Amino acid sequence: MAHNLSLPDRLTVLLVLGILAAAAIAFWNLLWVVVLSASLAIVIMPVKHYLGRSMREGTAALLTTAAVFFATIFSVGFTIAVLAQNGDYLTQIVQGILAWIASAETGGAAAGIASTDIAAWTDEQIASFGDWVTGLASQVPMLIIDLIVFFLSLYMFIYRGDALAAEVTAALPSRLRAAVEKLTRTSVDTLYALYIVHVATSVVTFVLAIPFFYVLGYDHIVFYALMAAIFQLIPIIGPSVIMLFLGVYSLSLGDIRGGLLVAFVGYPIVCALPDIYFRPMMMGRRASIHPVIMWIGFFGGLAVMGIVGFVLGPLFLALAITGYHILLEEMKEVKEAAQGT
Structure with a gap:
């Protein structure tokens, strides 16, 4: 049986929502x-x-x-x-x-x-x-x-x-609870991809970069490995920027060996391997959003919301896609119920 809120109940809800809105405005910068x-x-x-x-x-x-x-x-x-x-x-x-x-x-x-x-x-x-x-x-x-x-x-x-x-x-009502649980699972999986997998891939890049830069022979091994790991945190770009930079530096020194190592060893191992193998392996079946949608969320979120958009951008897109599928399921159930009647 549906539960209709009485006037005092509605006023209570409005009062609580007003307090929450006032608190959000007061602490907006935080x-x-x-x-x-x-x-x-x-x-x-x-x-x-x-x-x-x-x-x-x-x-x-x-x-x-x-x-x-x-x-x-x-x-x-x-x-x-x-x-x-x-x-x-x-x-x-x-x-x-x-x-x-x-x-x-x-x-x-x-x-x-x-x-x-x-x-x-x-x-x-x-x-x-x-x-x-x-x-x-x-x-x-x-x-x-x-x-x-x-x-x-x-x-x-x-x-x-x-x-x-x-x-x-x-x-929550049971029907709404099921939708909220789906949205919660999507949120957890997306945040897992943003935090755990993203940072873990950066760490893997750092570990793989150390022996490569040792073989390359330009010294400052930890510096180069750290820069590769930091750039790995940037979507799409990744440590390819470092490899391009080092390739140009090798040519400026006349070091053909270094340029070949960067192109045929450094890029495949330090740049491609973490993204092609380690990232999908760590994600497993928890990927709830397509990588392209994730990239749109990264850059769109940063442009609209600042640094917090790096997290909220992909999260909002993932929730929007999940909400779309929930809506389709609800419409399908209503259609089937109507046909059954």
Whole structure:
């Protein structure tokens, strides 16, 4: 039997919705942090379940959050340290490539002028980068607040997320509950692809890149491997940019062997192998969205919603596709019921 809300019930619902809307508006600038923490909590919830077998639920949630915190700090610190140590080396490479290009265009006749222009251009880019770093440093206090809110929210979602989902699901009608459960499975699978598989593929790229760059013989092995892993996090582009960069650098040095290694060993192993073999293997049957749709979600989300769109873009598209299939199933059932009558 259908349940009709009385006037007091409707007013209560409106009051609660109004409070939620006011809270969202008041904390709008931090809302993206909470959304990211909720999406990450959904993915790492199994870690809390595993730890919860031998300890209290609150302790398991705290340890899980602490593990994410230290992993994040280590990854960011390691990346910054490697990039800082190799900043001069990267500048030297760029200057060498630009000098080679200028020399090829002028036939070596204006090599001195080209070198001066290259040095000036490099100094200009370094100054621009310094201005960017200075602007970023001014945002450090707000960034610290964002991190505090992120990890506090992450802890609460890990700790109470299961109970919250169970409460909401139990309050829904059975027909609506089935649709919500399908949407929930789609959300979990999509977030799994975004976080676990994406990061794991980047780690695999880093591991595969180390022996290749050792054989290549340009030193700075960890730097090149780290850059390949970072670019692996960028959809479509991936570490191919690094291989193209190294290929041009090899030609600028006259190193034909290095260029051949980059083209016929580096690209297949460091770029293609993680995407063609490891990524599908780790996804298994959990892929709920076509890779092309995922890429549209990545770039469309970044363009519309900023950094949070990197997660919400593919997620919204996956939910829209699942909602479309749910609607088709509902229409099919209504049609079959009408024909049966």
